[in-house]
Amino acid sequence: MTIPAPARRPATGPAWVTFVGVALMLIAAVAAGFAVRAFIGVLPSxxxxxxxxxxxxxxxxxxxxxxxxxxxxxxxxxxxxxxxxxxxxxxxxxxxxxxxxxxxxxxxxxxxxxxxxxxxxxxxxxxxxxxxxxxxxxxxxxxxxxxxxxxxxxxxxEPDFVTGLLGTVGGAFLSVGLALVGAGMVVGGGIWWWVRRHPKPRPVV
Incomplete structure (x- = not known):
């Protein structure tokens, strides 16, 4: 019985998943920045x-x-x-x-x-x-x-205050949600990439 070297499959899918995850995390960071600015605008500084x-x-x-x-x-x-x-x-x-x-x-x-x-x-x-x-x-x-x-x-x-408050809350929820989804995609893409690069050898009789 010989065991041939496993064929490597293209990593296009994992690469795209990882790339999109990183992009979502960057967008989450931007949303967090807007939330902080909105919060500072509400404060009586x-x-x-x-x-x-x-x-x-x-x-x-x-x-x-x-x-x-x-x-x-x-x-x-x-x-x-x-x-x-x-x-x-x-x-x-x-x-x-x-x-x-x-x-x-x-x-x-x-x-x-x-x-x-x-x-x-x-x-x-x-x-x-x-x-x-x-x-x-x-x-x-x-x-x-x-x-x-x-x-x-x-x-x-009053409209400015309400807008700032909504911007703070909305930006916080958006940044947290995008960060969680992005982190999940990065981890999932990394695992998928590793599995693609290290397939199990198939025995041949």
Missing amino acids: GVLALDGSSGGDVVAAIDAGAQGTATLEPGSYTMWLAAAGSDAALTGPVQVTGPDGRTLELRDPSTSSQVTMGDTHAVASSTFTVTTAGRYVVSVPAGVPSTARVLIVPAGS
Whole structure:
């Protein structure tokens, strides 16, 4: 009985499976990058600087127990209560008075938002809408701790927030799904390739 050398079969199929798997994993990495960018876009990154001071998006900062002014353009704004620690509170409501002497209506934020930088913690406390550009007077009651301050930041639109949130969740699911499928195809293609390259010899009588 002689055992001939096994005939090698072409590895086109395994090569394509492996190639597609690698491509899917690369696409998964890109989707993960978009998900991270969408997540960062949702975060209130301009409220506090790294050292806990007012961030780049803050248009006015008023200490607790003081009165300040802010030149505002038409649009929506969010008030953030910032202080060292996470238990800051004011003894009463903040009052915003427009150029015409009218007091603006303050509303609760549509979403719960907070950010911490160093020892400083900021919480979105209220929102208001400006219809007329001008100089607004902001009266802040005393706070606990006494070093608390109110930060006024232009509010992002609700559609932008929803889009960013959906982009984060969708991108995360897409990247994980593609990565799992791609990894499975790479492993399967590698096994298939090895089997093609090392076929069992067929005995001949």
